[in-house]
Amino acid sequence: MLEIRHLCKAFPAGGLTPKIALQDVNLTVPTGSFVTIIGSNGAGKSTLLNAVAGVFPVDRGCVMLNGKDITFLPEHRRAAFIGRVFQNPLQGTAASMTVEENLVMAWRRGERRGLRRGITAGLRRQIRDRLSQLGLGLEDRLHTAVGFLSGGQRQALTLLMATMTRPDLLLLDEHVAALDPNTAQQILYLTEKMVAEEGLTTLMVTHNMEHALRMGDTTIMMHEGEIVLNVKGTKRAAMTVHDLLNQFKRIRGEQLLDDRMLLAD
Amino acid sequence: MTFQIISGSLEQGLVYGIMALGVYLTFRVLNFADLTVDGSFPLGGAVAAALIVSGAPPLLATLAALLAGMLAGAVTGLLYTKLRIAGLLAGILTMTGLYSVNLRIMGRANIPLLRQETLFTQLHDTFANITYLDLLFFLLLALLIKLLLDAFLSTDFGMAMRATGDNPDMIRSLGVDTQAMVIAGLCLSNGLVALSGALVAQYQGFADAGMGIGTIVVGLASVIIGTGIIRPYTIFRATLGALLGAVIYRLAIFFALRMGLAPTDLRIMTAVLVIGALSAPTIKTIWAERVRMRRQAEENAVLCRKGVGDNA
Structure with missing residues (x-):
């Protein structure tokens, strides 16, 4: 279970007032739950994921994973139990290293890296098995440098690397946004398959409202660093993209109204 | 022209090749242009010479030089990772500081080793009847270090180091402390550079405070020449290229000098x-x-x- 309590984060901006990216965010994600996150640009979606991953220290509040407080744990230590897929397909793999080497490094997620030989025959077999499950034929390209693969292939590889050790939490940050529609569909299909097979607790940021409603079991909407909507169950099942858009407009409108009232005061 | 004439260049190429392997590790693997090398190379020479003159066994003195080089690399690594000083500048700062350190260690600008017992006098005492003994020694040592480096880079630790140079975000998201990797890489690299410096000092019969000037450029030249000759598709080929590059660089200098180039123009x-x-x-x-x-x-x-x- 992931518990986020009173999380606040502000980034220094050009002016005197810092840009508030997260404002008292509270979120509980039960084990095995799959949460989709939507919101306009600058709403704080990626900041939330980065805060959970430990990319930067947060100003207030705490992050707990399976009852353990990880608020002050450095990024590489949290990575032992958090898998991530980035928006940029180039960011999740080492281009100059082979498919096999990339996967072996992911296999050792969170382990102490010692001076034993990295790739063994047994490991190679297991990796080949896992790769064949992707259905992309990558199991025959174990010795190809990842830089020679397409963006979609690299993203599929990153997804496998993020999930193969069954992490306690999977973070997907608009991981299909940079792909063409066909490839994006394929990666989303793989995502659902892997998350379901391993029962992974997942947070997925997306700009696609249809994906947000169709995938996972919970949808949250963020606006100006706050969670403004959190739907699940039958209410969510009955929701359409149109409803979601209306909700979004209503929330934004209310806020505008608030601002106007403040100014009139 | 007999082989004997160029054997000296081959020996130099191989001993400087150990330094080039160190430069390969930072420049190509870690993607870090490390100028510490200009300080850690004479540091190796200084430590080895000072210890030999004070009566230490040559092998021990050489190993001490290697450790000193690793320490120098650690300083640059700490400046870069913990104090966030830009990589180039961190190397320059360590290199500049090392100039004074080297003079302190030696106590003067130059230590002659002519009548001292060095690795090479010991070698010649033990294997008196082998021709091209120095060449054979350097060849075996350089190849041994190359193979050890290859093996290291294919361990879990070594792969994490390569990934740190390639894509730090990625390997950090897999649970590796990339700062520690950079520091470890700089240690190893400068250890090899100082080892090379210690061997050069014993081979040429003196250590000199100025013997490091331009070392990094020679190292880079070797790595680059190597890449031109052997395409670095694999680690094995890349390190072999660095070694060969260093040898070819020395041979090129040898012929340039023979054709009348002034040594000062090198x-x-x-x-x-x-x-x-x-x-x-x-x-x-x-x-x-x-x-x-x-x-x-x-x-x-x-x-x-x-x-x-x-x-x-």
Whole structure:
């Protein structure tokens, strides 16, 4: 279970007032739950994921994973139990290293890296098995440098690397946004398959409202660093993209109204 | 010309090749241009010479030099990772500081080792009847270090180090402390550089405070020449290239000197060589684009003029 309590984060901006990216965010994600996150640009979606991953220290509040407080744990230590897929397909793999080497490094997620030989025959077999499950034929390209693969292939590889050790939490940050529609569909299909097979607790940021409603079991909407909507169950099942858009407009409108009232005061 | 004449250049190439392997580790694997090398190379020479003169066994003195080099690398690594000083500057700062340190260690600017017991006097005492003994020794040692480096880079630790140079975000998201990897890489690299310095000092019979000037450029030249000769598809090929590059660099200098180049002009030749090798890809693209545009212009003279005429 992931518990986020009173999380606040502000980034220094050009002016005197810092840009508030997260404002008292509270979120509980039960084990095995799959949460989709939507919101306009600058709403704080990626900041939330980065805060959970430990990319930067947060100003207030705490992050707990399976009852353990990880608020002050450095990024590489949290990575032992958090898998991530980035928006940029180039960011999740080492281009100059082979498919096999990339996967072996992911296999050792969170382990102490010692001076034993990295790739063994047994490991190679297991990796080949896992790769064949992707259905992309990558199991025959174990010795190809990842830089020679397409963006979609690299993203599929990153997804496998993020999930193969069954992490306690999977973070997907608009991981299909940079792909063409066909490839994006394929990666989303793989995502659902892997998350379901391993029962992974997942947070997925997306700009696609249809994906947000169709995938996972919970949808949250963020606006100006706050969670403004959190739907699940039958209410969510009955929701359409149109409803979601209306909700979004209503929330934004209310806020505008608030601002106007403040100014009139 | 007999083999004997160039065997000296081969020996130098191989001993400097150990330094080039160190430069390969930072420059190519970690993607870090580490100027510490100009300080850690004479540091190795200084530590080894000072210890030998004070009566330490040559092997121990050489190993101490290696450790001293690792320490120097750690300093640059800490400046870069923990204090967030830019990589180039961190190397320059350590290198500058090391100049004083080296003079302190030696107590003067130059230590002659002529009547001292060194690794080489011991070697010649033990294997008196082998011809080209130094060459054989350097060849075996350089190859041993190359193979050890290859093996290291294919361990879990070594792969994490390569990934740190390739894509730090990625390997951090897999649970590796990338700062520790950079520090470890700089340690190992400068350890090899100092080892090379210690061997050079014993081989040439003296350690000198100024023996490090330009070392990094020689190292870079070796790595770059190596890449040109052997395409670095694998680690094995890349490290072999660095070694071969260092040997070819020495041979090139040997022939340049024989053709009448003043020894004082060597550094500018080396600098020009490195500039040429580093800029070759850029110049190639610029040139290809020029050729293409000229062809396009010729084509346009027919292709576009016709359209304009029709409208008018």
